[in-house]
Amino acid sequence: MLRPQDTRTRERRSLAGIWQLRLDAEGAGRRDRWFARALDGAVDIPVPASYNDVLADAAVRDHVGDAWY
Numbered sequence: 001m002l003r004p005q006d007t008r009t010r011e012r013r014s015l016a017g018i019w020q021l022r023l024d025a026e027g028a029g030r031r032d033r034w035f036a037r038a039l040d041g042a043v044d045i046p047v048p049a050s051y052n053d054v055l056a057d058a059a060v061r062d063h064v065g066d067a068w069y
Contacts, residue, residue: 020043021039022043
């Protein structure tokens with residue numbers, strides 16, 4: 001099994017922390033360029049974690065679609 005390692009051309013970085021999350025069941029994020037601005041209506045969520053398990057809402061648990069951080 002390959003394991004991540006630092007090399008001259010690759011550097012590992014931890015992404016752990018509190019991130020903002022917004023679910024996008026309709027797929028509007030790409031069209032509306034959510035990546036170009038702050039996420040309106042986003043919730044804070046710990047990373048690494050599964051948002052499906054962290055948030056108690058059944059709609060989040062069963063979400064199918066894009067998730068923007």
